[in-house]
Amino acid sequence: MRPLLAGLLILLAAASATAQPRTVEVRVPRTFGYFLGDLVEAIVEVETEPGFTIQAASLPQPGPVTYWLDLRRVETETAGTRHRLHLTYQTFYAAIDARTLEVPGFPLVLTSADTHGATTAPIQVPAWNLGVSPIREVQPARRADPAEYLRPDGQGPRLDPAPPRTAALALAALALPALLLLARDRAWWPFRPRPARAFAEAARRLRSLARQPDSEAGYREGLLALHRGLDAKAGSRLLADDLDAFLGRHPAYRPQADNLARFFAASRLAFFGNAVAEARCRMPLAEAEATARQLAVAERAA
Template structure:
């Protein structure tokens, strides 16, 4: 009979849910002394338990006032498996002190419980209380002096500054800013530079770049005409293939592009008028490269 009761008790014990098992609870603080009113106090609570246990977030303390002299400002919880069926919980705690100390004394940060669950059973892990040392910001009763003015510290002398150096730096920065503004105004054609010659080849290069993306015959013809109109506008009159030498003589800044310009006029005459070598063609990439070259030469010429 006794053996049967013992076997039944053993079976009931095995069938009962296992309680959560907390292995260790440790508190790590940055320091325990040297605190003043308004300081933040940080600590880390480390709890190691079996991995089947779960920390109940409702038991974690919430930020808020804990006492008239202490607030809990922030709480962060991190969970990390560490092997061997164990998990570590790191709880970062940030407190703030509002105790106005009149002398050096110790204050106790209060403990708090944390609840862990495992298969319906719970276990309480208690964060320990810990003590910090607080100090006053000033002495309460200073040493007695006969002259009341001796209680006051003398004002520190103010070092003389050199007023010329900041003025010189300000003038230098103002000159640099004005120079940069003038360069931008010249590049953008703002007054008083708005009367400069229009950069017709730059506009043509942008238009040709957009047209060459379409890669069709109509776009190729329009791109050729765009460069023709830019050359005409730069010369102030219509320029044909036989006028190229005269154009380059009066616009020496484009002389280095004589050869590709000759190929351009040859391809244009073959395409639009069927004059010359019908096999002469100017690829879209060559046309765009010529337009960009002319735009760069135009920009260099001012």
């Protein structure tokens, strides 16, 4: 048993020796001239034997390191047997004079796994020094007036307001026609089209025909003018059978229901019965013009 135990101890010692890193090095861009709140970049390089890596659980975690130093970021990079840690610290030491502080080291664990199991070994990243500097004088020169400790206001250049004012006026002059074009395109006020007044147009046409000599053609044209007004208001051809539905949709014209019924009856006689004289008796052109005028009044009120 003793030779066997001795052999195991020799193997464990050899494995532990193999796990030891070749080199551990800490590098920083500079070790001095840092002020309160500065970020400090540091690189830790670990050279190991082939097959060994840094155990992720052993990496330092971001957070406070000491009362004056925080670890902000930890990133790892591996290239063969070289393992690199990129560390970002931030110093909060309010120095009153230039001095050197020690950044604590930290332990890491190397690990290697094979068919016979896993081999681990601890390593220590050494501490390193950081030089910090004050941001103000410890004992400034004594002055009689405390205001003399303040720096004077800077002398800014005197600006001429004329060019910006001219440019603003020119841009405003260009913006006005552009706004007018946009209002016209979007039908904003005052370019918003007024709603068409179909009965007002029919009333004007009937009034014009009433001043002309009486004729069958003029009478039919007057009836057509009122028909076109009704069609435009209804949005489609309006027949006598559609009158009740039209008045239901437009109750403002309901007081003219009887006159409109007589109008459709006269129109049927004039255009389909070839009885213009009888149609005139049922609804003279003046009465048709009066009906159109009353419809126009209701249209304007609506």
